[in-house]
Structures are given as C-alpha cells and as structure tokens.
Amino acid sequence: MTTTRPTWRKSSHSTEGTSAQCVEVAKLGKAIRVRDSQRPGCGHITLTSEAFTAMLRQIKGVE
Template sequence: MSDPRPWHKSTYSGGSGAECVEVSEGNEVRVRDTQNRDLGHITFTPAAWSTLLDGIKAAQH
C-alpha cells in the first residue's frame, strides 16, 4: 500500500531543478532526492527536522 501523504519540493532546494529535495510532513518528516526516488527516503521526527532547518538557516548568515 502506498503512502497517501503528498510530497512537495523543499524551499531549500536549488533553483536549477537538478538539486531537488522533496519533503512529506506528518507525524514523521520524510525527505528524498527527486533524482533518486527509488532509493527511498530519510525519516526525521518533526523536532529533529526543525532543528536541522534551524541549523541550515543559521549557517546561511
């Protein structure tokens, strides 16, 4: 059975389309590479995902 949750392109993906990451959010956050969807995904807790995004934002400044 496939998961009905939708995937969306992460706002942190590059604009070229070649470096796209997709995210599916819910009770867990799933992240996958759009170029290699068949390889699966990485799963984060919502808290861990928020911490990762906060770190990315801090590194950009």
C-alpha cells in the first residue's frame, strides 16, 4: 500500500512584511488541508473544496 504525502504550498502573502502569519495549503484527493507554515508539526485542518472556497470568500469579504 502506497501512502501519498501532500505537497504543501505557502501563501504568496507569506513573503510580504514580517510574514508572522503564514499558511500553507495542500490538496490531497478531494480534500484541502491548511496548516501554519511556522509550525507545520502542529497539525492541519482538512476541508472540502466547497468549505475551503467558502472560507476564502469570507476572509476576502466576498459574499
């Protein structure tokens, strides 16, 4: 049995300013994972693509 590891991508906003608030995302199957890039060993949250899109729309203030 082969285990697939996610490929994490850092937010482009993480390179701006002090980058004190950095996130990384990875798609694995149909799920989107989100974690703190400053503390990658502390776990992640897993969202459906619909929930991830809704979260981004809320963060951006798009209704």
